[in-house]
Amino acid sequence: MLQRKKRVCRFCESGDIYIDFRDEKRLVRFLTEQGKIVPRRTSGNCNQHQRQLAQAIKRARHLALIPFVSDIPR
Amino acid sequence: MENQYSTIFVVDISQNPDEVDTVSSRIQQLIEDHGGVIKKIDRWGKRRLAYSINKNTHGFYVEIEFTANSRLNIPRILEGEYRLNDRVLRFLSYTITKKELIQRSINSGKAKAKKLEQAEKEIEKQPVVEKEAKIPASEEPIQADAPVESENLEKPESSEPEKKSEEVESIEEEKSSEEEKSSEEEKTFDEEKKPEKVEEESSEEENKNEKIEN
Numbered sequence: 001m002l003q004r005k006k007r008v009c010r011f012c013e014s015g016d017i018y019i020d021f022r023d024e025k026r027l028v029r030f031l032t033e034q035g036k037i038v039p040r041r042t043s044g045n046c047n048q049h050q051r052q053l054a055q056a057i058k059r060a061r062h063l064a065l066i067p068f069v070s071d072i073p074r
Numbered sequence: 075m076e077n078q079y080s081t082i083f084v085v086d087i088s089q090n091p092d093e094v095d096t097v098s099s100r101i102q103q104l105i106e107d108h109g110g111v112i113k114k115i116d117r118w119g120k121r122r123l124a125y126s127i128n129k130n131t132h133g134f135y136v137e138i139e140f141t142a143n144s145r146l147n148i149p150r151i152l153e154g155e156y157r158l159n160d161r162v163l164r165f166l167s168y169t170i171t172k173k174e175l176i177q178r179s180i181n182s183g184k185a186k187a188k189k190l191e192q193a194e195k196e197i198e199k200q201p202v203v204e205k206e207a208k209i210p211a212s213e214e215p216i217q218a219d220a221p222v223e224s225e226n227l228e229k230p231e232s233s234e235p236e237k238k239s240e241e242v243e244s245i246e247e248e249k250s251s252e253e254e255k256s257s258e259e260e261k262t263f264d265e266e267k268k269p270e271k272v273e274e275e276s277s278e279e280e281n282k283n284e285k286i287e288n
Contacts (some may be wrong), residue, residue, distance in 0.1 A: 015180070016180075017176055017177045017180070018171070018174045061124075063082060063084065063135075063164050064084065064123040064125055064127060064133070064163075065124055
């Protein structure tokens, strides 16, 4: 079996202090196909950044930059 | 305390595109009348909404940044105006934190450095992309002879997302400095994930085959 690498928070790596909700392309990476927020255990974000990210995503959703629920083709 | 605020609103322009000016001028007037100082007006332009609001698929985004004393409570006054106005589909007012201001100054510094790098990369990139495109083509026949399934599946899969993300990179680089980083990060993210899935599938297949043989 492959051993997983320990992930480091990407926002910490890039040295970002603030996550902007206007940058929806970046936020979309932390959403599932359905539009849910990816949990910390999967994304590897640190606590502070995950909280900021959640706030940014919620603001972006409110302004219709990101969908609340994305369509799933049946 | 003097605060820096940002307010963003989405205007319905399905019936009258001039509505944007009337709404934004009204908001600006409100801010100034109540003692705020407008710093920046940013028109994002007409955008597609991620979901329909009141059966509208598009909206016009306007962002206004201003400073005001927190006692004046301008965001609250604006909220009243937004709620009364039928043409405003969505709005968001918030205080800009120190962190955001620091991040902006960092980004503007990065953007300048990126411009120089871009010019260099664009010259370098064109030949590099061609080379990489050729390599997987030559590898394919060799892989077809190899007996192990998991290796066959891994290599073409892992090489494809690389190429795609590179193409995406070259487009995104021009837009902003942040996006390039995140796309690079995504590359590693994809590479880690996909091969694992493939292996799981292939191992399952092997198990099935063993069962059948038994």
